[in-house]
C-alpha cells in the first residue's frame with residue numbers, strides 16, 4: 001500500500017496569512033516549501049484585526065497561538081452601543097467557533113500576527129524568496145513524474161509537485177492559470193485607524209444609529225485599539241496614501257462614547273486607511289492542473305463578520321492536512337479540498353454580503369442582521 005504523501009515539494013506564492021500558515025503547516029509535516037513573496041521586506045504592517053475562534057484554532061494547529069495570546073486581547077462578548085452617546089444597547093456572548101477551550105474572539109495588531117508568522121516560517125526551514133514573483137507555470141511530466149516547472153522573475157526555475165497561489169484578492173497566479181474572474185466593489189468603504197486604547201475598552205463594541213453605516217473598535221494590545229467606520233464609497237479608494245486623520249475626523253462626526261474620544265484624538269497627521277470593500281468568490285474549481293489558488297485569491301468577503309482571515313487560515317490548515325495524508329495524491333486531493341471548503345466559504349461570503357447589503361439599505365423589510373450573524377457563527381462551530 002502506498003503511504004507516501006501527495007507532495008514532497010510545494011511552491012507557495014504570497015506570504016500573507018494564507019501563504020504563511022500553509023507554508024508552516026506543510027513544513028511542519030516534512031514537506032519542502034519554497035515561499036515566493038513580492039515584497040522586499042517581509043515584516044508585518046497594517047492595522048488591527050479581529051480574529052474569531054476558528055482562526056485561533058488554525059493558529060493553534062500550526063503552533064503560533066501561545067505567542068499570539070501574549071500580545072493580543074481575547075474576549076468572549078460583543079457590546080452594541082448607541083452612536084450618538086455610546087450608551088449600551090446590549091451585550092451579547094459570542095459563539096466559540098474554535099471550541100470552548102479557546103476565546104471566542106481576539107483583537108490583535110496585524111503586524112504582531114505577521115511578525116509571529118514570519119518568524120515561525122523561517123524557523124520551520126521554509127525557503128523564503130523575497131522581492132520576487134512567478135512568471136511562468138508549466139505542468140509537465142519529467143522522467144515519468146508529473147509536476148510543475150515554475151519560472152521566477154530572475155529567470156531561475158523550480159520543480160515542484162504543486163503550486164499554491166496565496167497571493168491575495170488580486171492574485172496573479174489566478175490570472176496565470178487562466179481564471180479570469182476578479183474582485184468587485186461591494187458599494188461601501190471602510191476607514192481604519194489604530195489609536196490609544198481607553199481603559200474602559202474590554203471587548204469589541206459596535207455603534208448603531210449613527211450618520212454612517214456602522215462604527216466600532218476592538219482592543220488589540222495592552223495599550224492600543226483599532227477603530228473603523230463603514231460608510232458609502234467615496235469617489236475612489238486611497239489605500240496607503242498617507243495621513244488622513246483630519247478627513248476621518250470630518251467623516252465620523254456624530255459618533256459619541258469611546259468612538260467620540262478616538263475621534264477627538266485624530267489630527268491631520270494621524271495615519272488612517274480608507275479603502276473600498278471588495279469581494280470575490282471564484283467559480284469552482286479553484287485549480288487548473290497542479291496549481292490551486294486559496295485564501296483571498298479564491299474567496300474574499302466583506303469584513304462584516306470578521307471571518308476573512310479565519311477562512312484563509314482554515315484553507316491553509318485543511319489543504320496541508322489533506323496533502324500530507326498517507327497515500328494521498330494531488331489529482332484526488334484538489335477536488336476533495338474543494339468539496340470540503342466550498343460550502344463553508346460560500347456560506348460566510350453570502351452572509352457577509354447580505355449583512356453589507358442591509359448596512360447599505362437598513363430599511364429592507366427583511367433586514368435581520370442579528371439573526372444572520374448568530375446563524376453564521378453557530379454554523380462555524382462545526383469543524384472546518
Ligand SMILES: Cc1cc2nc3c(=O)[nH]c(=O)nc-3n(C[C@H](O)[C@H](O)[C@H](O)COP(=O)(O)OP(=O)(O)OC[C@H]3O[C@@H](n4cnc5c(N)ncnc54)[C@H](O)[C@@H]3O)c2cc1C
Pocket residue numbers: 013014015016017018019036037038039048049050051052055132133134166167168169171172173190275277294295296297300303306307308309310312
Ligand atoms: C478592510 C478589511 C478589514 C478586514 N478585517 C478583517 C478582520 O477583522 N478579521 C478577519 O478575519 N479578516 C479581516 N479581513 C480579511 C483578511 O484581512 C483577509 O482575508 C486576509 O488577510 C487575506 O490573506 P491572504 O494571505 O489570502 O491575502 P493577502 O493578505 O492579500 O496576502 C497576499 C500576499 O501575497 C503577496 N503577493 C501579491 N502578489 C504577489 C505576486 N504576484 N507574487 C508574490 N507575492 C505576491 C502580497 O505581498 C501579500 O504578502 C479584512 C479585510 C479588509 C479588506
